Amino acid sequence: MTIQRVAIIGLGLLGGSIGLAVREYAPGIVTTGYDRDEGVRKVAGERGLVGTVCDSAAEAVREADLVVLCVPVGAMEEAAAQLADHIPKTAIISDVGSSKQSVSEALSRALPGRTIIPAHPVAGTEQSGPEAGFASLFTNRWCILTPVDGTHENALAALSEFWTKLGATVEIMDAEHHDLVLAVTSHIPHLIAFTIVGTASDLEEVTRSEVIKYSAGGFRDFTRIAASDPVMWRDVFLNNKSAVLEMLGRFTEDLTALQRAIRSGDGDALHELFSRTRAIRREVIKEGQDDDRPDFGREDHG
Numbered sequence: 001m002t003i004q005r006v007a008i009i010g011l012g013l014l015g016g017s018i019g020l021a022v023r024e025y026a027p028g029i030v031t032t033g034y035d036r037d038e039g040v041r042k043v044a045g046e047r048g049l050v051g052t053v054c055d056s057a058a059e060a061v062r063e064a065d066l067v068v069l070c071v072p073v074g075a076m077e078e079a080a081a082q083l084a085d086h087i088p089k090t091a092i093i094s095d096v097g098s099s100k101q102s103v104s105e106a107l108s109r110a111l112p113g114r115t116i117i118p119a120h121p122v123a124g125t126e127q128s129g130p131e132a133g134f135a136s137l138f139t140n141r142w143c144i145l146t147p148v149d150g151t152h153e154n155a156l157a158a159l160s161e162f163w164t165k166l167g168a169t170v171e172i173m174d175a176e177h178h179d180l181v182l183a184v185t186s187h188i189p190h191l192i193a194f195t196i197v198g199t200a201s202d203l204e205e206v207t208r209s210e211v212i213k214y215s216a217g218g219f220r221d222f223t224r225i226a227a228s229d230p231v232m233w234r235d236v237f238l239n240n241k242s243a244v245l246e247m248l249g250r251f252t253e254d255l256t257a258l259q260r261a262i263r264s265g266d267g268d269a270l271h272e273l274f275s276r277t278r279a280i281r282r283e284v285i286k287e288g289q290d291d292d293r294p295d296f297g298r299e300d301h302g
Helices: 013-025 038-047 057-061 073-083 101-110 153-165 175-202 208-213 217-226 230-239 241-264 267-286
Strands: 005-009 030-034 066-069 092-095 119-121 142-145 169-172
Touching (some): 005 013, 005 057, 013 030, 013 038, 030 057, 057 073, 066 073, 073 092, 073 101, 073 230, 092 101, 119 153, 142 153, 153 169, 175 241, 230 241, 241 267
Parallel strands (some): 005 030, 005 066
Antiparallel strands (some): 119 142
């Protein structure tokens, strides 16, 4: 099986970047796209995010070999159900959501008997919308596929090849395990960022203007994360509730232990923790998942 025609439903950061990456790295693949927002469709056409911006989702998917749903995970089932009568029987249906169990169940309910391979490209920025997409978003990033039981090997190989063409490194993973891993590496960090930025903005003793004016590097990076799409992250936490709550419980226990060490003046415990976390940072850099240049290679805009 080869993927020659791709339909992208939702033309924001991820959907737009997929379209641009196909144009850049797999120009032989024909792309169509749709977004329910007329303004987004207009920008998508101006930027050439896909070969053809369609006036309806049904038109976009009509001849597709692969349909990629780039919508919030909470809207996945409704979006898929509306397309059930229009997607070719031979097409692969996938997505880009960061929780996989709920998506797998939603797509299976909406599209029974179809070839469903949920996917999560572990890539993104705090920006959103059709202006935010760029072709190299997936370069040297992971794309995790979580096929359901009984998925045909040819379909899995075709989707793996598609993401590889876009520059990603493909990993196959069980959906439940994916959700636990991402709860640790993505969802809890986002939750902490949302919380600390919210706490800072609510302080009465320190004015909001001071928080903004004297933001040091750590707080600035929290604000980058906390600027992420609120609709997307609302749905992520509601749809990966079990794994997030499990990891949040572990984090709360660790935070309590840290409070105890600070209160009791246990410098050895603090030094041991900070040494371990520093080592993990070095491993992240070694894996090529970030940059060891000053300020992590990011431009400082003040």
